[in-house]
Amino acid sequence: MFEIRAYLIEESKSVEVAKRFLSRLIIASQTLDTLPERFPRYPYARDWRMMPFGNYLIFFRLTEETVRIGHIRHAAKRPFRS
Secondary structure, three states: OHHHHHHHHHHHOOHHHHHHHHHHHHHHHHHHHOOHHHOOEEOOEEEEEEEEEOOEEEEEEEOOOOEEEEEEEEOOOOOOOO
16 A cells, blocks of 8 residues: 555645545455455455456465455556466
């Protein structure tokens, strides 16, 4: 998240814009506690799922008891492979 914050500050020239975005990102990721299966599997790494958030994708894995966020990437970046 530090990279996202730094990028947003650089692009917007505003710490407040970065804080608001990251706050919304955190709130959105917390919704994964409810029905995380509603998001599709990632085609390049089938044990990952992805949740879109604005121009970003939140990549996560499901275990028996938890949802583990592994990556948050800008959607324009090349795909990652596990």
